[in-house]
Amino acid sequence: MGDLLSGQLVVATLVLGVIYGLVALGLNLIYGTMRLLNVAHGEILMLGGYLSYWSFTLIGIGPLYSMFVGMALAGALGALVYHFLCRRVLSASKLVEQIEANSLLLLFGVSIILQNVVALSFTATARAYPYLDQIIPIGNFQVTANRLVVLVIGLAVCVACILFFRMSMTGLAIRALIQRPDAAALVGIDVERVRLISFSLGFGIAGLAGGLISMLEQISPFMGFPFTIAAFVVIILGGLGNLYGGLAGAFLLAVIEVYGVALTSASMRSILLYGVFIGILVWRPHGLFGVRGAAR
Amino acid sequence: MFKRIVTTLAGLAALLTATAVGAADPVKIGFSHSKTGIFAAAATSQLQSYELWREQLNALGGLNVAGTRRKIEFVHYDDQSNSGKAVQIYEKLITDDKVDLLLAPWGTSLHFAIVGVIERYKFPVVGNTAASVQLRDLKAGNIWFLTSLFPDRQSVELAKLLKKQGVTSAALITNLLPYTQENKKFVVPALKKAGIKLLVNEDYPPNVKDMTALLNKVKNAKPDAVLAYTYPGDAVLYVKGAREVGLNAATQVVLLGPQYDFFAKIFGPARNGLLTMGHWTPLRKDWPTAQKFFDDFKARWKTNTDYLDGPLAYMSVQILQQAVAKAGLDKNKLRQVISSATFKSINGPVRFEGVENIALPTMISQIQNGQQHIVWPADQATSKIIAKPAWK
């Protein structure tokens, strides 16, 4: 039993939770403000990973710097995708269901394009590089340095986002748009601008997360899909459009993954994960922290 | 306007056919390739080996078809890592594209999938990247398997190796995918027979994201040896996790992973001492073309080949090349030559009995000084087994 409280497992849970949280945050932002189902989310992460990989192997710049470049570029890509593609879906579709269906198809197309352009350019071979992989002892356990870095930076980004949503005018406008899309325009919010920012920020966070993740695992053109799925599970668990709920969902998932395996068997991992997910939804059809009606 | 385009195109086509007929017709060779989907990352080296071979032969004037040199032309399609698609592609290649020869798709499941098609058309194919006891039990007459990594024999040899290393207890963690499960099925009784106690025996799903809890259990059991029956993706999780929790057993087997270039890039010297599966290394001096293949691959693709699929794919085309030189393109003659002749390859001589390559014994490899050596059995080894140093 003492084993369960060991720092080793706690740190593993936190690292995993922060990764899930970051990936889900951007997705939640895009869904919450516009009802766009961004199934290309994992591909943006993949692009961030490739950027960090190439800048490390070609010009020796580490992911700690390049991930911010990745964030900026992903944000710019987001702005382009929003401006040229998603905006037209939003204006052409009247019903929420139609926005969801059309954005699913549209962004599915975008994800196929991104995967295959990368595969064509760099082949589908998995790639990886060593970065900050020394072992750091902390008390009676040890952690790889890059995992600590991911934990610290990931938490910092989450906190920064929370502050942004609470303090800045733009952040407040985003939250207003999530909570009352119909009323937001009435109180003088420039809906178009806020949507552009949300979309771009959502992509940007995914790009940054890609840079972070490239320190921990190998990258390949088709790595994105599992992350997209994990992110959807997380935000559904927490309640769609609920940014804090999403973070809670991320840590819940991480707890199941680490402690579920510790208490039962590793073979149960995915069954537990999806079992708990389904159980929670059946128990609370709008997620743990979702408000009835808000998501529809 | 439209008419003019058509006339020009027709003229161009006539010109092209004229030149093509002038020389000997190219040999059309077809195959399906997992360009997208779950196998894509693993299947790249197979295609690279095929392409390397084609370029090398075309530079020499082409493939020797019973005495005539003919240029090689590939016809290949993406099977999306999907067995249904692979079946469809081989049907298309045979009936629609009417190719002269076929190469193998990637992986055990796609090999399984196309057996039905090539049996129906009696079209001989030299398989490469597949190993399953079930394949051996196939009474197929048109497909052959090069590898000796069949899980039953591999498990027996591994148990012998562990016993010789003085291992008395082991922990086994196994990915729930087919090849690793098959190995698990055979290694558990083999360990028992060798008197090695199994302290941990757990499976994990292929989409695992963190192994800390599992490896903590393994570490607490204090086994002499750890058998990590991984696929390449989770092999990375295993090594990262084992380093972090300080799992320092002196014998660690990582089934799939250490053979790949990306694994070398991410772990560098940390992977020294890991045992892994494999029966090929450029270091064997009695396989004179092995080092040449390694160098040629690197020169062409600016990356190292892995030690499994790249060489296996290249072996399969080497065998086809030698068979076609003798038999030409006639399917019946080709089948007869492949199933009876002895061939030279980058992995030593090849001779088939039934579907199996009996000239290649089962072997086990180890990473030493950044290179993959064969360390078992002794008469095949390029180096002695070393104890795995503690993770740094």
Place this chain on the structure above:
Amino acid sequence: MRRLPAAPLLILAGGMAVFATVPLYGSDYIIGVALTLLMWIALTQSWVVLSAMTGYISLGHAVFFGAGAYVMVLTFGVLPFWISVLIAGAATGVLALLVGYPCLRVRGPYFVILTFGLAELVKYIVINIEAALGKFGRLLMGAPSLDQLFYVILVLAAGSMVITYTVRRSRFGAGLRAIRENEGAAETVGINVARFKVLAFALSAIIPGMVGSVVVLRTTYFEPLDVFNPITSFTIVSMAIIGGGDDVPGPVYGACFLVLLQELLWANWPEIYMILLGAFLVGFVLGAPDGVQGRLAVIRRRMAR
């Protein structure tokens, strides 16, 4: 709906008759393409009964396809082929009845991801069962010939269309569409919403289960990751959205469009066909947000004017 209702049925019957002759002259490759096309028509058609009619978008129909395949694998060589196909349909129908009630309380995007999770859950359960049985991928030798499989799929595709057609024109179908428009209102006018939804779910599960059980014999190899592949679910949804509407023609348009487009691109531009396919999807959503059906309706209206 004022058009002659028999006309589309006649067209479909004619189409099926044409399909039925394919094995007489087509190469194996052509038969294979036709089989694939019919398979997607059957799957998408079934999906429409639940998702297009009620508005509950299922992103988990691979679960029925996979479960059907698994039933076939477990009974292969033990029971006659026909019996296995029927059991597969019955089993997936029962599976849908069992999970339907709790799952269909969940709505909108929550339902979308819930169904996805359900498919993944069943996939991993099957993976664990196979491991416990000591199986590692199963080879199915001695399956019926390609022609036989083709005709079974043809019948299933026709059956799926008849189901959609009948449901769409029944009181049951009217009830389902009332649920889509306004679930609360449907309840107040006396529709047993819960029962209607669960029945639609079960009805949409039977044919995919049977299709899965047949298609696994075409590939002669069974691996859970393959038959429960989430791409199957995504493709069904894509085809339905492309086709548009909640009636028989939509899925036919969608499946034809995507299968033939893929076949065309794949055979002619093998290097970049996926990129082209992605571009087509994007262009399609921008050009025809209401699907092929919506587009056709617009054209028809213009012609009539």
